[in-house]
Amino acid sequence: MSFFIDGNTGKWEVVLGLEVHAQIKSNSKLFSTASTEWGGDPNTQVELVDCGMPGALPVINEFCVNQAILTGLSINAQINEKSIFDRKNYFYPDLPQGYQISQFEYPIVGNGFLMIETEDGEKRIGITRLHLEQDAGKSIHDQDIKNTLIDLNRSGCALMEIVSEPDLRSPEEAALYVKKLRSILRCIGSCDGNMEKGNLRADVNVSVRKPDSEMGTRCEIKNVNSIKFIQQAIEYEARRQVELIENGKEIIQETRLFDPNKGETRSMRGKEESHDYRYFPDPDLPPLIISKEKIEELRKSLPELPDEKKSRFISEYNLTNYDAQVLTDDQYVSDFFEEVVKNRDPKLVVSWISVELFSFLKKNDIELSESKISPKKIANLLDFIISGKISNRQAKELFEPYLKSNLEAKDFIEKMGVEQVSDEGEIEGLINRVLQQNPKMVEDYKNGKDKLFGFFVGQVMKESKGKANPQIVNKILQDKLA
Amino acid sequence: MTDFSTIDITEAKKLLSQKKITATELTEFFIKQIEEKQDLNCFITKTFDTALKMAKRSDEKIQNGSDIGLLEGIPIGMKDLFCTDGVKTTAGSKILENFVPFYESTVSQNLWRNGAIMLGKTNMDEFAMGSANTTSFFGNVLNPIRSDDQKDLVPGGSSGGSASAVASGQCFAATGSDTGGSIRQPASFCGLVGLKPTYGRCSRFGMVAFASSLDQAGPITKTVSDAALMLQSMCSYDEKDSTSSKKLIPNFSDYKKFDLKGKKIGLPKEYIIDGLNEEIKKKFDHCVNVFRDCGAELIDISLPHTNYALPTYYIIAPAEASANLARYDGVRYGLRENSENLDDLYQITRASGFGDEVKRRLIIGTYVLSAGYYDAYYLKALKVRQLISNDFKYAFEKCDLILTPTTPNVAFPIGEKQSDPLEMYLNDVLTVPASLAGLPAISVSAGNNNKNLPIGMQIIGKPFEEISVLAAGSAIESSKEEK
Numbered sequence: 028m029s030f031f032i033d034g035n036t037g038k039w040e041v042v043l044g045l046e047v048h049a050q051i052k053s054n055s056k057l058f059s060t061a062s063t064e065w066g067g068d069p070n071t072q073v074e075l076v077d078c079g080m081p082g083a084l085p086v087i088n089e090f091c092v093n094q095a096i097l098t099g100l101s102i103n104a105q106i107n108e109k110s111i112f113d114r115k116n117y118f119y120p121d122l123p124q125g126y127q128i129s130q131f132e133y134p135i136v137g138n139g140f141l142m143i144e145t146e147d148g149e150k151r152i153g154i155t156r157l158h159l160e161q162d163a164g165k166s167i168h169d170q171d172i173k174n175t176l177i178d179l180n181r182s183g184c185a186l187m188e189i190v191s192e193p194d195l196r197s198p199e200e201a202a203l204y205v206k207k208l209r210s211i212l213r214c215i216g217s218c219d220g221n222m223e224k225g226n227l228r229a230d231v232n233v234s235v236r237k238p239d240s241e242m243g244t245r246c247e248i249k250n251v252n253s254i255k256f257i258q259q260a261i262e263y264e265a266r267r268q269v270e271l272i273e274n275g276k277e278i279i280q281e282t283r284l285f286d287p288n289k290g291e292t293r294s295m296r297g298k299e300e301s302h303d304y305r306y307f308p309d310p311d312l313p314p315l316i317i318s319k320e321k322i323e324e325l326r327k328s329l330p331e332l333p334d335e336k337k338s339r340f341i342s343e344y345n346l347t348n349y350d351a352q353v354l355t356d357d358q359y360v361s362d363f364f365e366e367v368v369k370n371r372d373p374k375l376v377v378s379w380i381s382v383e384l385f386s387f388l389k390k391n392d393i394e395l396s397e398s399k400i401s402p403k404k405i406a407n408l409l410d411f412i413i414s415g416k417i418s419n420r421q422a423k424e425l426f427e428p429y430l431k432s433n434l435e436a437k438d439f440i441e442k443m444g445v446e447q448v449s450d451e452g453e454i455e456g457l458i459n460r461v462l463q464q465n466p467k468m469v470e471d472y473k474n475g476k477d478k479l480f481g482f483f484v485g486q487v488m489k490e491s492k493g494k495a496n497p498q499i500v501n502k503i504l505q506d507k508l509a
Numbered sequence: 510m511t512d513f514s515t516i517d518i519t520e521a522k523k524l525l526s527q528k529k530i531t532a533t534e535l536t537e538f539f540i541k542q543i544e545e546k547q548d549l550n551c552f553i554t555k556t557f558d559t560a561l562k563m564a565k566r567s568d569e570k571i572q573n574g575s576d577i578g579l580l581e582g583i584p585i586g587m588k589d590l591f592c593t594d595g596v597k598t599t600a601g602s603k604i605l606e607n608f609v610p611f612y613e614s615t616v617s618q619n620l621w622r623n624g625a626i627m628l629g630k631t632n633m634d635e636f637a638m639g640s641a642n643t644t645s646f647f648g649n650v651l652n653p654i655r656s657d658d659q660k661d662l663v664p665g666g667s668s669g670g671s672a673s674a675v676a677s678g679q680c681f682a683a684t685g686s687d688t689g690g691s692i693r694q695p696a697s698f699c700g701l702v703g704l705k706p707t708y709g710r711c712s713r714f715g716m717v718a719f720a721s722s723l724d725q726a727g728p729i730t731k732t733v734s735d736a737a738l739m740l741q742s743m744c745s746y747d748e749k750d751s752t753s754s755k756k757l758i759p760n761f762s763d764y765k766k767f768d769l770k771g772k773k774i775g776l777p778k779e780y781i782i783d784g785l786n787e788e789i790k791k792k793f794d795h796c797v798n799v800f801r802d803c804g805a806e807l808i809d810i811s812l813p814h815t816n817y818a819l820p821t822y823y824i825i826a827p828a829e830a831s832a833n834l835a836r837y838d839g840v841r842y843g844l845r846e847n848s849e850n851l852d853d854l855y856q857i858t859r860a861s862g863f864g865d866e867v868k869r870r871l872i873i874g875t876y877v878l879s880a881g882y883y884d885a886y887y888l889k890a891l892k893v894r895q896l897i898s899n900d901f902k903y904a905f906e907k908c909d910l911i912l913t914p915t916t917p918n919v920a921f922p923i924g925e926k927q928s929d930p931l932e933m934y935l936n937d938v939l940t941v942p943a944s945l946a947g948l949p950a951i952s953v954s955a956g957n958n959n960k961n962l963p964i965g966m967q968i969i970g971k972p973f974e975e976i977s978v979l980a981a982g983s984a985i986e987s988s989k990e991e992k
Contacts, residue, residue, distance in 0.1 A: 079836040082592045082715040084750050114832045125835020305878035310722035310829055312751050
């Protein structure tokens, strides 16, 4: 479904491009051996080059290079056999060298694309490039009355900047794009994709235009750190631009910030105030040369990517396109599903994960990966349904308290006293009692009042306090009344 | 006390191994020399206690006959550009006046591992930017050689403290660093041997950076034989420096077995220009004869882009420096001036911490990298640099070595060439091309002019062929002795 903003002068189309900064999952930094672990004491994970000591030199971390290549391959991109590291010069206290080592003219990864699943079907989103760069440290302004404090633990951590083409046309598409990219990054393990920890953040380029006309002037919204905020920022910014143009004003190309509290964007700096970064090739680092053999080797080591997984889920488990999409959006979820589905009916497993489990997670506003719910916990419960020890309906009623408890399925069901009675002898006893207590009804039934069958089932279930297995009750009752 | 100022490392090593002298005696001698010659201002920091401890350890090793390094017991000076663990390292700048590194440069580490003894850190032009050692925050260095009219002369730069210290017998040898001539030019002005190895031979780790694509460490010594020993002890492949070379390191002293007979020596016409100092031209001709006598073949060659080398250098080196020196911002270490806000912190600290020459080059470097100027200056300079490299490449298809004077003139009095920076920059006109091409080059004294001031000759070699460069240098050196 196309997204348009209705202005006073008609419909406006939104044109979006994203620059995603993804911190590479690596034990050490892009150019030093310092640890990248999150949450360490300030300035404890810092090597000479990370704090810009005199005579310190950067040495490329091969692992980070491999992660970037893998990422490039998984977004169908060209891997450049030769790329160059440049210095991006600017002064800031959390930038110890006085420049950031980045890639400018010759990035490691060139043109690629990924597919997103929109309501109108699949859409191809072009990716312009992916390049490697150092992260800066952190300036902390609220811990001291007079001073800004600097923590250099993050200084020099490896980032991939992934730049999309201006192919996105709605906040939803932007969200889908980030989600898809994140699921790919997580799948190949090149980035945790954790937006709260800041290891995935996006700069959003927004412009508006009348359909089929020239591109409008764009504004860049810096450092948006959640998918929800990305959507909100786009909505606000696009409307702001439409309003300006319709009031006869011009859009000024500038950098803006999104304020999540107010839900609005505001100007950070204009084009005139933009830095002259004076990029030039870093003489401390020779060109990065990647052999064809290495690229092929890495290509072979790629895990099953989300799109491939989705196709497999459809054919192997006979899932609908929708179910397969839902289950493969997130690497953790698809692994979870595959663990639970082992030797179990895929239909049953899908409905329990994508309906019951997901609505539980949504209600509690938590991600599956953070929920501490194990595949085994779900599998054990499903086994009680499959073996007929509890009914589907009983299981649904128990589901939420079960997930919140620390008990095993067996203990939980026992404790709640809901286990289904499937013992034929026991059920036969109940039936005999019911039939003895209602001789008149038995006679009426035998005389043709078929409808009374339901009455007997009901009585037996009542006797069993709802625990009797309905199928077995049916079967025995039929035999008895025949 | 015996006078050790007249012998070289090669001789001292012999005496040490014969146990005729001790490292401690040598060290005490040089400490005394340093104290007596303070007026030359060669050292920024003196490390006599450390030196005596190192000497004691060397003496024990020599006594036990075990684990004896190539320079065991040899006292040297360390240019104050090399970070030394626990010893102040200033790079000749106020901005690092009190900076004490907690790590050791690879070059100095290699030297200590080879048994060399550190007498102190030698004075230098601020951040190695200068050709007369007149830009140091710690004052000018004097050349121990005086002209007949008794004027104070510059020792050359930027490794002026190292050159003056060696020439005045305050140490056997010293380290230098050469970006555009900072080893060869002071060696030439002080009548010494200065060797700039191939770019990548010595690690740059822990060496305060001036222009990373040009900076290369090397020795300043009294003799060619010492230069080989020093380079052997300084260089290594270093995984901490991504531009360090993995090329096999030969035994540089094998230059003694290198025969110049039949080798082709190129004489570049662009270096022998009209107006070249007559006496320097005479020494150059003398060296041509020396090589002819060795059985070498002299051939005329052309390095057509030579004229562009100096402007190219003065774009590339300042551009790199403008980024390399951005880290001196008063935030983490070094000088920090009081200020009320961030911009002031940067501006006041850097205005006060850097000298005029450094500021000049930072401004040039920032300018040539700026949007709108990058293509016209920096990018064009990179292209010309490639042309200059190609000049050498083609020349070396015809010859094995190239002979040129080291400098267009001899040491000049302190105070001269100060008003016009361009005049000062012209000092490097003959040394800069080999730097841009990353080639090994040596300066060896070919004797003195009529005022008794030394004249240096430069030999440029093919990449990683320091041995042939040393051999040619040695031929010039012996011809001088014979005279």
